[in-house]
Amino acid sequence: MGDAAEGGSPDVLENKRSATRYQVLVEIAARQPAVSQGEIAETIGVTSQAVSDYVRDLVEAGYVEKGGRGRYEVTKEGVDWLISRTDDLETYLERVNSDVLGSVEVDAAIALDDVAEGREVGLVMRDGVLHANPAGGTATAVTVTSAEKGEAVGIADFEGVVDYDTGTVSVLPVPTVTDDDRPDPDVISAHVPDEGLVAVAGTEAYALVSRSGVDPDIRFGTAEGVAEAGMLGLDVLLVAVTDEIPRHTSKLRDSNVPHRVLDSDAF
DSSP, X not given: OOOXXXXXXXXXXXXXXXXXXXXXXXXXHHHOSBOOHHHHHHHHTSOHHHHHHHHHHHHHTTSEEEOSTTBEEEOHHHHHHHHHHHHHHHHHHHHIIIIIIGGGOOEEEEESSOBOTTOEEEEEEETTEEEEETTOOSSEEEESSOBOTTSEEEEEEEESOOOOOOOOEEEEEEOOTTSSOOOOTHHHHHHOOSSEEEEEESHHHHXXXXXXXXXXXXXXXXXXXXXXXXXXXXXXXXXXXXGGHHHHHHHHHHTTOOEEEOOGGGO
């Protein structure tokens, strides 16, 4: 058994022979009982003679049972061996994804000025979008691409915390089309945030906002999208049909976004 769980490479990756042996057994399991050694050779990129040698080795190890006329079947011992090595590989890949790839994570920001690759920049949040400031800042990163002012630039090696406040979401309920209430469109303009977004969820909500003369910033106000806008520091007026509201408020609570449901008497 390999030591992938402890951080080492699994047995099947220790050398080319181990890796090829694993590949051959996988191909036999996928193609059994009628197995073409030539097809396996072409698939994994080795010679037919090499496949023949590996098959003979697997038969001797008790992992494969040989029948007549090119018929092979993987034994219970062979299946157990495959499972154990595959588990090792999965553990190893999980470590690569979390520890290795995660440590070199690359994000994107909008360049506030021209910036060259390899430059340390400050990070600031503006209008819910991360910006890279060549002049510096309390939170920093290093550019992994170059960019002109206004372009997206790749950044990595983050340090510090980007300083910004979470936004507030105000939820304005709109009755369904079967309800006798007919909201006054003027109520929309009375609650539009001075600096923020207007999102709508549901056809009745869209109709009300359209009649008010306000252009919604978010036409399809999903619970995830509205919550993310709030998390990124934007104030949002969410105009939503009543049956959409529980889904939105649940997501806002889960995301710790400050929110309030406006009194329906506002209509």
